[in-house]
Amino acid sequence: MDWNDLRYVKAIADAGNVAEASTKLNLHQSTVFRRLNTLEKNLGVRLFERLPSGYVMTEAGEDFCQAAERIEADISALNRRISGQDMRPSGTIRVTMADALLVKLLAPCLAKFRLEYPRIELEVLISKDVLNLTKRDADIAVRTTTQPLETLVGRKVSSVAIAIYGSKEYLRIHPNLSELNQHDWVGFDESVIDSATARWLKHTVPDVKFHYRFNTCMGILAAVKENAGLALLSCYLGDSDPHLNRVSNPIPELEKELWILTHEDLRYVTRIRTFIDFVASFLGQKIELIEGLGDKITT
Secondary structure (H helix, E strand, C coil): HHHHHHHHHHHHHHCCHHHHHHHHCCCCHHHHHHHHHHHHHHHCCCCCCEEEEEEECHHHHHHHHHHHHHHHHHHHHHHHHHHHHHCCCCEEEEEECCCCCCCCHHHHHHHHHHHHHHCCCEEECCCCCCCCCCCCCEEEEEEEECCCCCCEEEEEEEEEEEEEEEEEEHHHHHCCCCCCCCEEEEECCCCCCCHHHHHHHHHHCCEEEEEEEEECCCHHHHHHCCCCCCEEEEHHHHCCCCCECCCCCCHHHHEEEEEEEEEHHHHHHHHHHHHHHHHHHHHHHHHHHCCCCCEEEEC
């Protein structure tokens, strides 16, 4: 048993059901449900009766929650005594993100953060992979995803819209967009293309011709700017580039989510919380760009 087990049980007791408890804990409902079942199995006793009206504590559950409250109070007192030095934002934060997010969205944000919090050092790890936050390969991940890992906690900033783009020069030479199969396309390498994009291409452009493939969004963007063809790009990449025109509405099937994620053990560390709040506030001012809002289509 660990402290998280106590927290989960107390949250379920307070909420009366797993759904509200998981929301309060900022965890997936399946995670809380699984942890409760495992705990009850290990203890050999049921802590809650599962009733249609909700979860009701058994006598053992009441004893467990009383103990949890005492332990929580002791831990809070201990934290107040020993963590005063961490109340001031200082130390090092290792942040991982894809190159496109840094170059097109977050470079100004990180510069402003350093000016406002000079005692915090930033180590930015550019990677398209989700580094292992559990093993502390990084402290924070800024990621576009459709399914963040259940072991991480964080904040969803916005949806990420994706649409079709081409360079102004390419579209001048190839103005007919009624037959997308007749165009050259720039896309992801097969090793990194996601299943939703592959399905959409197969359905919408079954005879698509990829003359360029890349393993990063910035590679695709560079090729499209050089008139290599059409490509699917996040709207924050395409709409912000003066060399490109958007030729479709955002495609709902390809929509992703932008998350700022960290390990649960770090969520209350002052410098981590300060960074997440700062970045979320900055990105909140870019929602229109990230979500591809407004009439940006050029015909």
